[in-house]
Amino acid sequence: MPSMLITGGGGYFGTNLSLHLRNLPEWNRVAILSRDWHKHAVLREKLDDDPKFRWFVGDILDKDRLMRAFKNIDVVVHAAANKDAVTSFYDPRETLLNNCIGTQNVIDAAIDCGVKKVLLVSSDKVVNPVSLYGITKAACESLFINGNSYSPRQTIFSVGRWGNVFGSSSSVVPLFLRQKESGTITLTHPKMNRF
Secondary structure (H helix, E strand, C coil): CCEEEEECCCCHHHHHHHHHHCCCCCCCEEEEEECCHHHHHHHHHHCCCCCCEEEEECCCCCHHHHHHHCCCCCEEEECCCCCCHHHHHHCHHHHHHHHHHHHHHHHHHHHHHCCCEEEEEEEHHHCCCCCHHHHHHHHHHHHHHHHHHHCCCCCEEEEEEECCCCCCCCCCHHHHHHHHCCCCCCCCCCCCCCC
């Protein structure tokens, strides 16, 4: 039976994927890697301490921790990232480190540990990126696709793009719902369109 590890496993995407995997018997081991202890505790409670799940508190910037976590893992879903566009402008160094260097660490550890498949959870923000977040996620996609050149037939790297998911930690929708009460919806620029 295959095993999976989710980086950023305590986030919105990782939590929902874990809740889905809990009901799939073909996945007998799911490892959650996150640097947030609290999110681990919350997710563990949601999963009723299911023994199928393993817990790694760690950071994708720590390659040694990744090497330990990736041992005997078949599939990695890489969802860890600094996702907030506004915060990325105020703290660009951390966004660059986490999103780009951390992603390269995931690639290297996956190849070195013989992981079969790795999926990057990317963003629609990479299309003509105007924010640092979008730029770093575009760089992540390039790193992932290029990872296939370093690991022919051993580790397969793929990318999936996600849009603004309702209710996710970086979704604009909850902000708009709160602003609805005042009757004023804020936009980054008066000529900006929201779809």
